[in-house]
Amino acid sequence: MGDAEVIAGLPIVASGITIVRGGTRVLDGIELTIEARSRTFILGANGAGKSMLLRVLHGLIAPDAGTVRWGRQTARPINQAMVFQRACLLRRSAAGNVRHALALAGIRRSEARQRVDDALARVGLTAIADRPARVLSGGEQQRLALARASALEPEVLFLDEPTASLDPPATRAVESIVSAIHARGTTIVMTTHSLGQAKRLADTVVFLDAGRVTEIADATQFFAAPRSPEARAFLEGERL
Amino acid sequence: MDTISQSFALALGMVAHLDPRLTQIVGLSIAISLTSTLCSAAIGLPLGAAVAIARFPGRGPLIVALNAAMGLPPVVVGLLVYLLLSRAGPLGEFGLLFTPTAMVIAQTILIVPIIAALTRQIVEDAWVEYREQLRSLNASWRQSTVTLLWDTRWSLLTVLLAGFGRAASEVGAVIIVGGNIDGVTRVMTTAIALETSKGDLALALGLGIVLLTLVMLVNVGAHLTRQWARVRFG
Amino acid sequence: MKRFIGSLVVMLGMLVATCAAAEQPFIVVASTTSTEQSGLFGHLLPSFTKDTGIEVRVVAVGTGQALDIGRRGDADVVFVHDKPAELKWLAEGNGVARYPVMYNDFVLIGPKADPAHVAGGKDIAVAFRKIEQAKAPFVSRADKSGTYSAELRLWKDAGIDIAKDKGPWYRETGSGMGPALNTAAGMNAYILSDRGTWLNFRNPGDLEIVVQGDKRLFNQYGVMLVNPANHPQVKKGLGQEFIDWLVSPHGQQVIATYKIDGQQLFFPNAGTDS
């Protein structure tokens, strides 16, 4: 305890993050810290700003106001990966997609080959490794995107609704993959519309409403008794 | 009508007998146009991709200029290259005028804008789609460029074909810088121009039919490749 | 990308190889469309190459452009037909010496219907006057060619200031002999052509020779070496060898034997002061 190794780029500290798009504040003064090795879930209604916040935390979008610090750095670190809400797969085979990501990360071919096989096996895509990624089904594409991100063995993994179009067994498979990745020491930042999933996986819940954080809480406590009225209303909806 | 049917017969005859003069001219046409296309690809593909990806002041005007340069008049390019390569011109010491190399240079100048402008459009469309993913994967500018060019390669094949088609069918520039020397710089198009001016319209059209067939064959090949690729790579 | 560059190198290599394979000694001769398109070079040059092992690369353009190519040093020899222009070119120091080689003649071509009633005439000046009076369509090269120079001289001989008297009937094409003949055939016009190009022309339409044989229609060809003092790369020895061969008895005889449909086209006259 206390002598946990220091991981560069963590914790991620966001302060005063504001993003303005089309005249509205899509994110509005977000204060948030992602602790190393945590599993942080960002919850909220459609359009609340979850995907936008993930992009800011991943360093893809510079905020219009406020700052993000990754550990001591203010520049986006390279030891992160993200699975986007809409998977963007390259016009290559499934395996080719993973291989290319590893090549961009400068990983040697001999090592990459093993990692590609492992990553595809984890998400159950080994049988269709040579198929063009773009003809895969929606669910297969999402799993491939997860395989690609996990193959990079990042310190921080952002996942934007990674199970949105998966069938129940695949959803469970993805959840166990995420758990396994977390067990290796990876910090997880994730969004979902499945409260059950959040209950199963989350340590910390961040609740977003119309671009504002209304509540940051320990997961068990959040689901037992949310403090903010917006979160309460959101959870009510689930119970109907 | 008479001339036209006569030229089809002539074209068939020339192809059937593998007329050695014809094969020499066709061979030179292909060699020169292909070389120009490859040179232009080496310049135009990275240039187009760079303009697609990079944001810099003057980018808008550059794109307009590139698009406009697709319509460069061959005669003007021919004349410029002529003046450059002439013994009395700045590059005269290399003695390139009236050689196939001069023709490659002129054609390259003509088709680099075509390849660059079309590549820019294709790569930019893909870039909009890939940008975040590539940034997320920490791809450098160079890596992004290569990734985009590779992933759009089947569309870019069409671009190269457009370039090759223009090179193979162009006459205004190559006749000026090549001089239409029999056996050295006489290609399909300049041979057609010569036969036309000799009033041998049937032979001219016959050569034209051979040229068309050739360009068609190249396109059929590319089309099949693309179809195969679509099945194979999605 | 790497593949592209790879195949590029291969292609260039092949191109260089083909060029190198054809690397027997050669000279570049800037000449006129009339010598090339009449087929004379096709008859003459193989004979020269067989005798000397020198390849001749002919760039066939108008006399004016041929002289310009020589002036710029892009050819070793010019072989053209416009004596006044040639002498001027020499006087400007562009060449070494001029050798008369041969002459052919111009013919007046016109529609069989002959709207200006010139057919069968022997006096070209009379014919030109009649065409002008009848305002019959006439196609002019209007380029910097020897044929055009000759045409302008003939208008002058006919007492017509063509620059002033031309009307819509006088059509200036600015093109080579062949394209101009195509134009004339297309609109049934009169046109001045050299006999060789005319005899080799395959698209005569309704045109035929209407006036020929006037001495003023003779068309002298001269050959000149580009001045090596201006352009050190000029192949002085090879170029002179070509000139010497042309004016030698053997070369002159080869010229005389070139015939189309049994008609001799070029009449050697080296050694005269034409």
Ligand SMILES: Nc1ncnc2c1ncn2[C@@H]1O[C@H](COP(=O)(O)OP(=O)(O)OP(=O)(O)O)[C@@H](O)[C@H]1O
């Ligand atoms: N470029 C833009 N211009 C205008 N509005 C934008 C732009 N980008 C995003 N927005 C808006 O920002 C809001 C937040 O978008 P975001 O994608 O973060 O939502 P989300 O919480 O991920 O929703 P979902 O649950 O549907 O994925 C949305 O209302 C969206 O319309």
Ligand SMILES: [Mg+2]
């Ligand atoms: Mg979203």
